Amino acid sequence: MNSSKKLAGPLAFAALAAGLVFSTPSSATAAEPCVSGQEVKEQVHALIASLRDDVHSRSARAATRLAMIESLHAFRGHKATTPEERKQLGKEISALARQQSNADTRLEGKALAAAIKALVEQREKGRFTADERRDLRSADAAVRRAAVAKTDHRVEGQKVAAAFRALHEQFVCTP
Numbered sequence: 001m002n003s004s005k006k007l008a009g010p011l012a013f014a015a016l017a018a019g020l021v022f023s024t025p026s027s028a029t030a031a032e033p034c035v036s037g038q039e040v041k042e043q044v045h046a047l048i049a050s051l052r053d054d055v056h057s058r059s060a061r062a063a064t065r066l067a068m069i070e071s072l073h074a075f076r077g078h079k080a081t082t083p084e085e086r087k088q089l090g091k092e093i094s095a096l097a098r099q100q101s102n103a104d105t106r107l108e109g110k111a112l113a114a115a116i117k118a119l120v121e122q123r124e125k126g127r128f129t130a131d132e133r134r135d136l137r138s139a140d141a142a143v144r145r146a147a148v149a150k151t152d153h154r155v156e157g158q159k160v161a162a163a164f165r166a167l168h169e170q171f172v173c174t175p
Contacts, residue, residue: 034173035173037072037076040072040170041069041072043167043170044065044068044069044072044167047163047167048064048065048068050160051064051147051150051160054147054150054151054152054156055107057107059104059108060103060105060107060111063103063108063112064108064143064147066111067111067112067114067115067118067139067140068140068143068167070114070115070118071114071115071118071136071139071168072171073118073122074117074118074119074122074128075128075133075171076171078122079122079124079125080122080123089119089122090123093116093123096112096115096116097116099112100112100113100116106146106149107143107146107147107149107150110139110142110143110145110146111143111146113142114136114140114142114143117135117136117139118136118139121136140164140168144161144164147160147164148160148161148164
């Protein structure tokens, strides 16, 4: 596949991302609201679709998508409110841990680790502490680095990394 075709996905996402308003909590004002969770999910799906040429493993792309969406939920304060919800999250965490032990790629393993951290946070009672935020940010950064490592060009890697960072800024912004 030629290099211009390989760059088409990430560059298309970068163009999409450039047209969106990415607000950080410190820059959000009443006139400039944060992007809704649904819009961020659509951006996540667009980013994952743009990685298709570089990340051939469907399970790695799915794990990356799951990690990003669950991180979004954790950073935006989604919590299990009933014992049944906590039990269900525990089952999901166990299933992801088994899947992680059989991960085929480094990206998939890192993504599953980040998804597990996010689900654990959602299952826990109490507030999301600064240490927990740092741990989840670190796990998300590991996913970003593993995805960038799959790209073919430095420019493409920079675009993918920028897209991940822009999405992460939206995670911590509360609409």
